[in-house]
Amino acid sequence: MHSIHTYFTDHMNYDFDDFKNENNWRPNSSGETRIPVTKPVEYSHHPAVMAVADFGYDERVVKKAYESLQKSGSTEITGTRLLEAIFQLEENGRHNESTNSTETEQQLFNGTQKAKLDNLKEANKNKSTEEATCNPDLELSIRSLEEENQNLKDQQTCKICLDEPIAIVFLPCGHLAACTNCAPALRRCPICRAFIKGTVKAILS
Numbered sequence: 001m002h003s004i005h006t007y008f009t010d011h012m013n014y015d016f017d018d019f020k021n022e023n024n025w026r027p028n029s030s031g032e033t034r035i036p037v038t039k040p041v042e043y044s045h046h047p048a049v050m051a052v053a054d055f056g057y058d059e060r061v062v063k064k065a066y067e068s069l070q071k072s073g074s075t076e077i078t079g080t081r082l083l084e085a086i087f088q089l090e091e092n093g094r095h096n097e098s099t100n101s102t103e104t105e106q107q108l109f110n111g112t113q114k115a116k117l118d119n120l121k122e123a124n125k126n127k128s129t130e131e132a133t134c135n136p137d138l139e140l141s142i143r144s145l146e147e148e149n150q151n152l153k154d155q156q157t158c159k160i161c162l163d164e165p166i167a168i169v170f171l172p173c174g175h176l177a178a179c180t181n182c183a184p185a186l187r188r189c190p191i192c193r194a195f196i197k198g199t200v201k202a203i204l205s
Contacts, residue, residue: 051079057086057187065089090188112150158182159190171198 052062065085069077158164164179170186173194178186180201188195 046077048077048079048082052082052086055083055187061086061089160186167202169200169202170194170196171200176202 046066049062049066053059062082065082065088066077068089069081069085074081156165158166158179158181159177160182161179164181166176166178167180168178168183169176170178170183170189173189173192175189175191177189177191183199186196
C-alpha cells in the first residue's frame with residue numbers, strides 16, 4: 001500500500017513539474033509560483049475578423065465594428081456579432097447619407113423654384129396685360145412640361161451621388177439605382193437592402 005501511494009505521489013509531482021516547464025512557470029521573488037496571463041488575440045488575427053474579411057467589407061468598417069463591440073463590453077466577439085455590428089454601422093451611415101441627400105435635394109428644389117419665380121416675374125414685366133390674359137393655358141402647359149422633365153431626370157439619376165445617370169442593375173433584386181462609379185462600393189441594394197450577388201450594366205435609350 002505504501003509503494004502504491006509513493007508511485008502516485010511521485011507521478012503527480014512529475015506531471016506537475018512538466019506542466020510548469022511547458023507553460024514557462026517561474027516563481028516570483030517571494031517563492032510563489034504564478035500562472036501566466038494569456039495575451040488577448042490581436043485584431044488582425046481574431047477569427048471573427050478573418051472570417052468577415054472574406055466577405056469583402058472595407059477594413060476600416062470592420063475595425064470600427066470590432067472596436068464598438070469591445071466598448072460595449074461583449075465578452076465574446078463572434079463572426080455573427082461582428083457582421084451585425086457592420087450592418088448597424090452601414091445602416092447608420094446610409095441614414096446619414098439619406099438625410100444629407102434630402103437636405104441637398106431640398107436646397108436644390110428651393111433654388112430651382114426661386115429661379116423659376118424670378119424668371120416668371122421678369123417675363124410678366126415684359127409681357128403686356130393682353131398677352132398675359134390671352135395665353136394662360138400656354139403658360140400652364142409649359143410648367144407641366146418642365147415638371148415632367150425634372151421628374152424624368154430624377155428617375156434616371158444615381159441614387160447615391162445624385163449626379164451621374166443610373167447604369168447598373170443589381171442582382172437578384174433587379175433594381176436600377178446606381179451609376180458605374182458608385183455601384184462597385186455597394187454590398188446591399190440601396191432600395192430594398194438585399195445583398196448584391198451580381199451586377200449587369202444597363203443600356204438606356
